[in-house]
Amino acid sequence: MIEFTLNGKLVQSHDEPDTPLLWVVRDSFKLKGSKFGCGMAQCGACTMHIDGRAQRSCVMPVAAVVGKSITTIEGLGTPDNLHPLQQAWAEQGVPQCGYCQSGQIMSAAALLNENPNPSEAQVEAAMAGNICRCGCYPRIKTAILTVAEQSQPGAVQVAIPMPVSEEV
Amino acid sequence: MSGIKLTRRGFLKTTGIVGGGLLIGYVAMPGDNTPAVIPEAGAIAPNAFIQLTAENKLVFYSPRDEMGQGVYMGLTTLVAEELDVSPVDIQVEFASVHDAYRHPEYGVQGTGGSSSIRVHYLPLRQVAADTRALLLNAAAQDLAVPLSSLTTDNGHIVSNGNTYPYSDFIATADTMELPVGSPLKAKADFKYIGQDIARNDALAKSTGTAVYGVDIDLPDMHYALVSRSPVAGGTVVSFDDSAARAVNGVTDIVQIDSGVAVVAKSFWQAKKAIAALSVTWDQPALADYSSALIKADYQAAIDSGEGDSKSEGNIEEGLQLATKQVEREFWTPYLAHTPMEPVNAVVRIANGKAELWAGTQGPSTARGLVARHAQLPVENVTVHSLFSGGGFGRRTCLSHVSEATQVAVATDKTIKLLWTRENDVQNGWFRQASIMKVHAGVDSQGLVTVWDAARAGGDLTPHSISSLLPGAFASSPDWVNSMTVSALENLYDGWIIDGGGVEGLVDDYDFPNKKLRHTSVNHGLPLAPWRSVGHSFTAFAKETVMDELAEQAGIDSIDFRKRNLQGNPRLLGALEAVEQGLKDWQLAEGRHIGIAAHGSFQSYVAQAAEVSVEKGKIRVHRVLCAIDCGQVVNPAIVRGQMEGAIMYGLTAVLYGDIQIENGAVKESNFHDYKMLRINEAPAVEVIIVESDQPPTGVGEPGLPPVGPAVANAVYRATGERLTSMPLQPA
Numbered sequence: 054m055i056e057f058t059l060n061g062k063l064v065q066s067h068d069e070p071d072t073p074l075l076w077v078v079r080d081s082f083k084l085k086g087s088k089f090g091c092g093m094a095q096c097g098a099c100t101m102h103i104d105g106r107a108q109r110s111c112v113m114p115v116a117a118v119v120g121k122s123i124t125t126i127e128g129l130g131t132p133d134n135l136h137p138l139q140q141a142w143a144e145q146g147v148p149q150c151g152y153c154q155s156g157q158i159m160s161a162a163a164l165l166n167e168n169p170n171p172s173e174a175q176v177e178a179a180m181a182g183n184i185c186r187c188g189c190y191p192r193i194k195t196a197i198l199t200v201a202e203q204s205q206p207g208a209v210q211v212a213i214p215m216p217v218s219e220e221v
Numbered sequence: 222m223s224g225i226k227l228t229r230r231g232f233l234k235t236t237g238i239v240g241g242g243l244l245i246g247y248v249a250m251p252g253d254n255t256p257a258v259i260p261e262a263g264a265i266a267p268n269a270f271i272q273l274t275a276e277n278k279l280v281f282y283s284p285r286d287e288m289g290q291g292v293y294m295g296l297t298t299l300v301a302e303e304l305d306v307s308p309v310d311i312q313v314e315f316a317s318v319h320d321a322y323r324h325p326e327y328g329v330q331g332t333g334g335s336s337s338i339r340v341h342y343l344p345l346r347q348v349a350a351d352t353r354a355l356l357l358n359a360a361a362q363d364l365a366v367p368l369s370s371l372t373t374d375n376g377h378i379v380s381n382g383n384t385y386p387y388s389d390f391i392a393t394a395d396t397m398e399l400p401v402g403s404p405l406k407a408k409a410d411f412k413y414i415g416q417d418i419a420r421n422d423a424l425a426k427s428t429g430t431a432v433y434g435v436d437i438d439l440p441d442m443h444y445a446l447v448s449r450s451p452v453a454g455g456t457v458v459s460f461d462d463s464a465a466r467a468v469n470g471v472t473d474i475v476q477i478d479s480g481v482a483v484v485a486k487s488f489w490q491a492k493k494a495i496a497a498l499s500v501t502w503d504q505p506a507l508a509d510y511s512s513a514l515i516k517a518d519y520q521a522a523i524d525s526g527e528g529d530s531k532s533e534g535n536i537e538e539g540l541q542l543a544t545k546q547v548e549r550e551f552w553t554p555y556l557a558h559t560p561m562e563p564v565n566a567v568v569r570i571a572n573g574k575a576e577l578w579a580g581t582q583g584p585s586t587a588r589g590l591v592a593r594h595a596q597l598p599v600e601n602v603t604v605h606s607l608f609s610g611g612g613f614g615r616r617t618c619l620s621h622v623s624e625a626t627q628v629a630v631a632t633d634k635t636i637k638l639l640w641t642r643e644n645d646v647q648n649g650w651f652r653q654a655s656i657m658k659v660h661a662g663v664d665s666q667g668l669v670t671v672w673d674a675a676r677a678g679g680d681l682t683p684h685s686i687s688s689l690l691p692g693a694f695a696s697s698p699d700w701v702n703s704m705t706v707s708a709l710e711n712l713y714d715g716w717i718i719d720g721g722g723v724e725g726l727v728d729d730y731d732f733p734n735k736k737l738r739h740t741s742v743n744h745g746l747p748l749a750p751w752r753s754v755g756h757s758f759t760a761f762a763k764e765t766v767m768d769e770l771a772e773q774a775g776i777d778s779i780d781f782r783k784r785n786l787q788g789n790p791r792l793l794g795a796l797e798a799v800e801q802g803l804k805d806w807q808l809a810e811g812r813h814i815g816i817a818a819h820g821s822f823q824s825y826v827a828q829a830a831e832v833s834v835e836k837g838k839i840r841v842h843r844v845l846c847a848i849d850c851g852q853v854v855n856p857a858i859v860r861g862q863m864e865g866a867i868m869y870g871l872t873a874v875l876y877g878d879i880q881i882e883n884g885a886v887k888e889s890n891f892h893d894y895k896m897l898r899i900n901e902a903p904a905v906e907v908i909i910v911e912s913d914q915p916p917t918g919v920g921e922p923g924l925p926p927v928g929p930a931v932a933n934a935v936y937r938a939t940g941e942r943l944t945s946m947p948l949q950p951a
C-alpha cells in the first residue's frame with residue numbers, strides 16, 4: 054500500500070508499485086483530467102504537481118510519491134472556482150481539441166508559483182515540455198503573460214465578461 | 222524499378238473524391254425508422270437537431286464531431302442565431318447515428334474536408350428558424366394575440382412587454398405542425414454570427430472536465446493493447462504468450478485480424494504483458510522496401526513520362542511564348558497525424574446489443590464496424606460520440622473500433638482498447654509521400670505562359686474506401702469488399718487520377734496552357750487524408766516555382782502573383798491584404814520574408830513568413846496570414862484555426878519525416894518524431910478578409926501556404942532553393 058496526498062486528501066493506492074502515477078490517478082482515483090499522450094515524458098499531457106513542482110506523471114512510479122503531495126488539474130480549480138489561469142484560458146479561447154490543456158495549465162501554474170512575473174523567454178522555456186498538436190501556442194503564451202501581469206501589485210483588474218456554461 | 226505498373230492513357234478525368242465518402246454516399250442507413258431524438262418527459266423535439274425541455278433548456282444535437290476545429294461552437298451559433306438564444310446557453314450533445322445526421326455531401330455521417338460550417342450554414346439555420354416559428358405560433362394561440370404582435374428575446378417570447386419562456390408553449394407546440402421555409406435573419410440582424418464569443422467548450426477543456434473517449438470508465442472494464450505487424454499488412458504466423466500470461470492482471474490473450482491482443486485489468490499490466498509477448502509475422506511485399514527504394518520508384522515513374530494526364534491549351538505554344546523557364550522537382554515525405562489523444566475505443570456487448578464510446582470522424586462507419594464484428598444488426602448498436610483529442614484526418618480510420626469489438630466478442634468483456642503513441646506513429650495511416658515536377662515559363666510581361674506539372678506517388682482513395690466499406694455495409698461479406706477495393710485500385714492505377722494526390726498543383730493562377738500528369742505508385746503503406754490532404758504538398762511545389770518565376774522575370778514576388786491572379790479575385794484579395802499588412806512590418810537585420818498564396822476547401826489564403834537562418838537552422842519568427850472564408854461565424858475560431866494550421870504545418874516543414882526501413886516505420890514517439898514546441902512557435906497575425914459570400918472551410922486552408930512561404934524566405938536568406946521537405950538548409 055502506498056500513501057500520498059492527492060488534491061489535499063490523504064489516499065492509499067493498492068496498485069503495483071511500478072504503476073505510473075498517471076494511471077493510478079486516472080483509473081484508481083477516477084480523476085480523468087490528466088491525459089496520456091506519449092508515456093515517455095515527451096509531451097507533458099500528464100503533468101501534475103508533485104510537492105509543487107510540475108512533473109510528468111506518466112513516467113513516475115507510484116512508489117516514488119510516498120508521502121508526497123500531488124495536485125492535478127481537478128485540484129487546481131473547478132468550473133465554479135477557477136484558477137486565474139483557467140479563467141484566462143476560457144476567456145481567451147485557448148483550447149482547441151483541449152487534450153493537452155490540463156498539462157499546459159499545470160505547467161503554467163507551477164511556473165507562476167515560482168516566478169510570478171516571467172519574461173516571454175521564461176514562459177517559453179517553462180512550457181517547452183508541453184506539446185500542443187493543435188498549435189495553441191500563441192494563445193497559451195498570451196494567457197500566461199496576462200495572468201502574470203494581472204497578479205502584479207497595482208495591476209488594474211479588468212473583468213472580461215465570459216459566457217459560462219457548465220453543460221459542456 | 223519494382224512494384225509499379227505504368228499505363229499509357231491520354232486525357233483522363235481527375236476525381237474530386239478525397240475522403241472516398243461520395244462513392245458510398247446515399248446508401249440508406251438501415252434502422253433509421255425510429256426518431257433521431259426521443260424527448261424527455263415534458264419536452265419537445267420538433268426535429269432531429271433541437272430539444273426544448275420543460276425547464277426552458279435548449280439542447281442542440283450536433284451532427285458533426287468536435288476535434289478542436291470548433292464546430293461545437295460554430296454549429297451551435299448557427300442554431301442560436303435563428304432560435305434567438307445565446308449560443309452559450311444552449312446545451313450541446315453529440316448526435317447519435319441516424320440518417321438525419323448524414324453529411325449532406327458525403328452521404329455518410331462523418332466530419333472532415335473543412336466542410337461543416339459550409340454545408341450546414343443554411344440547413345441548420347432553417348431548422349432553428351422553423352422551430353422558433355413553431356414556438357411563436359403556439360404562443361399566439363395560447364396568449365390569444367395576433368402572431369405579428371410577438372417577438373422573441375433570448376429564449377423568451379415577448380408579448381405586450383411581458384416575457385414568457387419558450388417552454389411555456391411546449392404543450393401547444395406539440396400539437397401543431399412544424400412550419401417549413403420560415404424566413405432566415407438578414408445579415409444586418411445577426412446577433413451571434415460574426416461575433417467574437419468565447420468557445421462553449423473552453424471552460425470544460427480548461428478544467429479537465431471535458432470527456433474524451435480515453436476517459437470512459439465502465440464497471441468491470443478491461444484494457445486491451447494490441448501487438449501489430451511492424452510491416453503494414455503482415456499477419457500472425459505464430460505467437461508465444463507464456464511470459465505475457467504470467468504478468469499479473471492479464472486475463473486474456475487473443476488473436477484478432479490485426480494481430481494479438483492482450484487484455485488486462487489495468488493499462489500498465491497490459492503494457493507489461495505486450496512487451497513480454499513474442500509474435501512471428503509473415504512478411505508482406507512492403508517488407509522489401511525502405512525509404513530510398515520507394516523514392517527511387519517514384520523517381521523512375523515521374524521520369525518515365527508515363528501515367529494519366531489532362532491538359533488545357535497547348536504546352537508547346539506556351540513554352541514558345543516563354544522568355545524564361547523554370548524546371549524543378551520536389552520531394553515530400555510520408556507523415557503521421559499524431560493527434561494528441563491516441564485513438565481508442567470502448568465497446569460493451571450485452572444481451573444482443575452493443576455500445577461504442579469513441580471520438581471519431583465517422584460515427585456511422587464506426588457503428589457499422591461494431592455491428593459487423595459483433596454480428597449484430599446496426600439497429601442494435603449505439604454509438605456514444607465524445608470529444609476527440611485532435612483528428613487531422615486520422616480519425617477517419619477506425620480499425621481500432623474493429624479491434625475493440627473483436628476483443629470484446631472473443632473475451633466476453635467490456636473492453637477499452639487504446640493505441641499507444643508508438644502504435645500511433647508506427648502502425649497507422651500516413652500522409653502520402655510524393656515526387657512532384659513542375660516545368661513553367663513566363664513571358665516578358667510577367668505572365669505565366671505554361672505550367673506543366675506531374676506527380677508520382679500513392680493513391681489515397683482506395684485506402685479511404687477500404688476503411689469505409691466494411692462499416693458502410695456492415696453485413697456485406699469481406700470478399701465483396703476486397704473485390705471492390707481492388708477494382709478501385711485498378712481504376713486509379715491507370716484510368717483516373719486520384720484528386721487527393723494532385724489537388725492544387727495546377728490551380729489558382731491564370732495558367733493559359735497547363736498540363737497535369739499523374740503516375741500511381743503504390744507500395745502498400747496505408748494512406749489517409751492528412752490535414753489539407755493533397756494541398757499539404759502541392760502548394761509547396763506550386764508556390765516555390767511561382768517564386769522562382771517572379772525572380773526570373775525580375776518582378777517582386779507579390780506583384781508577380783497579382784498579375785497572374787486576375788481570374789481569381791478572392792485569392793488576389795487575400796494576397797493584397799497580406800501586402801497591405803506587411804507595410805507595418807519592420808524587418809530586423811538578418812530576417813527575410815517569403816510569400817505564398819493557395820486556395821483550398823473553397824477558401825483563399827495568403828501568407829508571409831518572416832524567417833532567419835542561423836548556422837543552418839531555420840527560425841520562423843512571424844507569420845502574417847490573410848484568409849477569405851466568406852461569411853465568418855466566429856472570428857476567434859477562424860484566427861485559432863489559422864494559428865493552429867500554421868503550427869501543424871510548421872512541424873512538417875521543420876521536422877516531419879516518416880522513414881521506412883524494411884517496410885517498417887523507424888520513428889516511434891515524440892523523441893524521434895519531433896513536434897513544434899512553444900519556443901519555436903512564431904507569432905501569428907491573422908487578417909480576415911470581409912466577405913458576403915457564404916462561409917467556407919477554415920480547418921485546413923491555413924496549412925498549405927506555410928511551407929512554401931518559409932522555403933521562399935529561406936531562399937532569400939541563403940540563396941538556396943529548398944525543394945525537399947522537411948526543409949534542411951545546407
Ligand code: FES
Pocket residue numbers: 088089090091092093094095096097098099100109110111112
Ligand atoms: S504522457 Fe506524460 S509526458 Fe506525454
Ligand code: FES
Pocket residue numbers: 148149150151152153154184185186187188189289561610611
Ligand atoms: S488543444 Fe489540442 S493538443 Fe493542445
